[in-house]
Amino acid sequence: MSAEKFSAAMLETWLESKEETGAKLQGECPAVISPVTLKKVHFCLLGLLFILSTTVVALSVALAEAKREPGIEKTLYATCPKDWIGFGSKCFYFSEDTRNWTFSQTSCLSLEAQLAQFDSLEELKFLRRYKGTSDHWIGLHRESSQHAWRWTDNTQYTNVTFIRGAGECAYLNDNGISSARVYTDRKWICSKSNSFPLQGPRVLNPF
Template identity: 40%
Template sequence: MYRQPNGRWRDNNPAADWPQDDRREATSNKRSCPWSLLTRQSEDWHSLCGMEMPALSLQCIRDQKIPIALGVIIAVLVSVIIALAVRAPQACPSPIDAACPDGWIGNRGKCYFFSETEGNWTSSQSNCSSLSASLAVIDSQQDLAFMLRYKGPSHHWIGLRKEPGQPWKWPDGTEFNNMFSVRGEGQCAFLNEDGVSSSRCYSERGFICSRPDDCTRRKPSAARGDTV
C-alpha cells in the first residue's frame, strides 16, 4: 500500500490511521514525500518515504491488468465460437422424409411429388413450378429406377422436352446426356410401365415433380434442374 502527498491512499480514501511517527518522518525531511509505502513488521505498520513509485507497486498494478486481459481474450474466443456455430451447416433430419414437405417422397437428396391429377406437359410444369420444383429431372439410373418403382402403372410426365430438330433438354436448359433411351417420336417425355417414352406435349397424363431436399438446398449448389 502507498500513500499520496494529499494525505489519501491510492483509492483516495483518507489515511486516518497512518502512524503519527511515520507522518512526522515523512514531513521532517526538507524534500516532499510523493509517496509513502506501508510495510508491516510484526503487528505494526511502518511507512517508507521515497521519490519514485517502488517496483512492488508497479508490479501490483501490472498484476491487476492480467485478469482484465484474460477476460478480453475469453470474450473474443466465445464470440468466435458462437459465430462458427451459427455458420456451421445443420445436420440433415432423420428420417430422410423429414427433409421434404408433407406428401413428398425423399430419395437420394431429392424430394418427389407424384401427382395423379392429369394435365398436358406445359400445365404440369407450371404446377411443379408453383411448388418450387420442376418436372422430374433424372440424374442417374438409380433415380430412374426409383421413379419407375414408385409411380405404379400410371403414366407420368417428366422434365425432358425437345423442339423440332433440337436435342432433348431438361427444364433448366441442360442438354440430355442420353443416359437412357427415349422411345417414340414425340416432343415431351413421360414414364410408362417399363421405361421412358415420348408423345405429343398436349396429351393428358399425371406428372412427377422433383426438387432438392432441405439438406441439399442448404448447400452452395442444389441438384441440377430443380428450383431452389
C-alpha cells in the same frame, strides 16, 4: 602365540577391514546421488506433472462440453415436405391429377420445383417403381425430333437411357421413357433438391 591371542588379532583385523569398507562406501554414495542426478530427476518429475495436468484439463473440457448439451446432435437434417418422397438428394412429388405437359410444369413451378429430373439409372428405377401403373410426365422436352433432349432448366440430357417415340415431351411408362405431343393429358412427377431450410437439430435418445 596362543590360540586366544591369534583369534583376537584376526577379529581386530576383520573389524578394521569392515570399517575401511564402510568409509569407502560413505565416500562413494554422494557421487551416486549427485546434484546433476537430482536435477535430472527433478526435470523428469516436472515433465510428468505437466503431461498429467494437460490430460486432466482436456478431460475436464470434454466432460463439460458433453454436459452442456446432453442428447443433442449438432448436425442438421433436411426432410422432404408432406406428400413428397425423398430419394438421394432430391424430393419427388407424384400427382394424382392428369394434365398436359405445360400445365404439369407450371404446377411444379408453383411448388418451387420442376418436372422431374433424374441424374442416374438408380433414380430412374426409383421413379418407375414408385409411379405405379400410370404414365407420368417428366422434365425432358425438345423442339422437334431433330433436336436434342433437354431438361426444363435447359441443361442437355446425357442419354442415361433411350427415349422412344417422335414426340416433343417425355413421360415414364412401364417400358421406360417414351415421348408424346405436349397436349396429351397424363399424371406428372415434380422434383427439387432437399437443401431447403432445415428443421433444426434432432434430439437423440440419451438412453
